[in-house]
Amino acid sequence: MNSAILIIEDEYALAAALSTVVRRCEATPVVAASGQGGIEKLTAQEYVLIILDVGLPDISGLKVLEKIQTLPQPPPVMIITAHGTLDTALEARRLGAREYFLKPLNLADMQRAIREVLTPVKNLPRAETTMIGNSEPMQRAFAIIAQASSGDAPVLLQGPPGSGKSLAGQVIHRHSARAEKPMVEFRADEWQADRVEAALDEAIAKAGDGVLFLDEISAWSKPLQAALMHRLNAGTVKARLFSAASTEAAPHLREDLFYALAVLQIHLPSLCDRTADIPQLAAAFLGEQVLSAEALAVLKAHSWSGNVRELKAAMAHAAAVCGGSTILPHHLPASMVKPDQASHLEETMKRSLAAWLDQKTTGADETMPIYDHLLETVEATMLETLLKRFDNKPTRMAAALRMNRATLRRKLREE
Numbered sequence: 001m002n003s004a005i006l007i008i009e010d011e012y013a014l015a016a017a018l019s020t021v022v023r024r025c026e027a028t029p030v031v032a033a034s035g036q037g038g039i040e041k042l043t044a045q046e047y048v049l050i051i052l053d054v055g056l057p058d059i060s061g062l063k064v065l066e067k068i069q070t071l072p073q074p075p076p077v078m079i080i081t082a083h084g085t086l087d088t089a090l091e092a093r094r095l096g097a098r099e100y101f102l103k104p105l106n107l108a109d110m111q112r113a114i115r116e117v118l119t120p121v122k123n124l125p126r127a128e129t130t131m132i133g134n135s136e137p138m139q140r141a142f143a144i145i146a147q148a149s150s151g152d153a154p155v156l157l158q159g160p161p162g163s164g165k166s167l168a169g170q171v172i173h174r175h176s177a178r179a180e181k182p183m184v185e186f187r188a189d190e191w192q193a194d195r196v197e198a199a200l201d202e203a204i205a206k207a208g209d210g211v212l213f214l215d216e217i218s219a220w221s222k223p224l225q226a227a228l229m230h231r232l233n234a235g236t237v238k239a240r241l242f243s244a245a246s247t248e249a250a251p252h253l254r255e256d257l258f259y260a261l262a263v264l265q266i267h268l269p270s271l272c273d274r275t276a277d278i279p280q281l282a283a284a285f286l287g288e289q290v291l292s293a294e295a296l297a298v299l300k301a302h303s304w305s306g307n308v309r310e311l312k313a314a315m316a317h318a319a320a321v322c323g324g325s326t327i328l329p330h331h332l333p334a335s336m337v338k339p340d341q342a343s344h345l346e347e348t349m350k351r352s353l354a355a356w357l358d359q360k361t362t363g364a365d366e367t368m369p370i371y372d373h374l375l376e377t378v379e380a381t382m383l384e385t386l387l388k389r390f391d392n393k394p395t396r397m398a399a400a401l402r403m404n405r406a407t408l409r410r411k412l413r414e415e
């Protein structure tokens with residue numbers, strides 16, 4: 001009898017397509033359209049593989065995965081998901097998932113993976129270093145990072161400066177079979193031309209059968225590329241190779257070296273191409289403090305040539321400058337707040353105030369407000385906003401704004 005493969009997937013069309021792929025691999029598909037249905041089918045018979053969707057209508061696929069792992073002999077599991085995060089991918093790996101596929105599925109890849117399925121599953125330790133990003137391009141990167149973590153193929157990381165290439169390398173290393181072995185970084189531009197080859201040999205020796213991280217590979221000279229290729233061909237490099245390039249690597253590398261290094265390619269997008277990730281990244285770098293809507297608007301409009309590294313530095317600056325709990329535009333590095341942005345805010349304030357005054361002062365003379373009352377209302381709004389900025393501490397607020405403390409107290413009482 002054919003081996004059975006359980007497909008837990010609520011989308012009918014996808015379940016049908018997967019069933020076809022399973023049949024093509026000479027296995028028998030068994031379909032469950034919900035998490036609960038899948039759990040019920042788990043003990044009905046033995047499966048050689050389970051294909052599991054994370055986004056099920058009733059319970060999370062990760063919960064089903066936990067349940068699968070309680071079986072006496074849990075079969076390998078492939079996770080499919082429409083919108084994973086790196087944490088989902090790593091959590092799925094930690095729970096013993098064999099592979100992680102993003103929708104829309106590449107059915108040819110699935111078929112290859114199904115055919116390769118009968119090898120033992122490795123559990124991974126929980127991530128200590130994690131990468132943030134819910135945007136579409138980061139989700140794609142996470143899927144390959146998760147794949148790279150479970151394999152041993154050379155990885156080429158491409159992305160502009162500060163986009164997270166080194167961090168991605170660390171994440172893969174920590175979750176890979178070589179996690180206990182060293183990861184050694186090598187930067188060719190730190191060495192004089194006559195020393196660089198010897199330095200490469202030292203790095204190769206130091207990495208041993210760990211990981212060798214070759215930074216800025218696209219800036220390598222032709223002789224150095226030849227030297228590495230020679231060592232690869234001679235089998236003297238035992239380490240797994242990660243390489244990083246902040247420009248497209250292909251035009252700069254000799255072809256044989258490119259194919260040797262770029263078995264898996266991960267593209268880390270520039271921060272400008274994923275401004276949706278800025279709030280989450282900023283929050284992670286800030287800790288206690290929060291960003292005001294105005295500061296976030298400035299961050300979203302910035303050009304970010306230094307990418308996540310620049311954002312991290314900007315948040316460190318803002319946290320150091322800001323005395324209160326909310327980051328405002330003027331807490332950001334001066335180079336970031338363009339004069340036109342500051343004047344734009346002023347314009348917005350003037351426009352809102354004018355609209356409010358228009359509304360208050362239209363009508364008959366007898367309904368006209370008293371000037372002092374208008375001023376009091378404006379001042380009350382100002383005081384309320386400012387006080388929040390200073391954590392509701394009038395003494396701090398008075399000192400910072402060089403205001404008479406007694407006057408401030410009186411005004412607050414009158415509010």
Ligand SMILES: Nc1ncnc2c1ncn2[C@@H]1O[C@H](COP(=O)(O)OP(=O)(O)OP(=O)(O)O)[C@@H](O)[C@H]1O
Binds near residue numbers: 160163166281
């Ligand atoms: N997705 C992310 N989530 C959280 N932190 C990140 C992320 N990407 C990058 N960082 C942080 O931003 C900084 C720069 O990242 P990293 O050094 O990995 O970039 P890089 O692409 O290797 O830079 P370079 O090309 O200059 O070597 C690091 O402090 C890193 O921890």
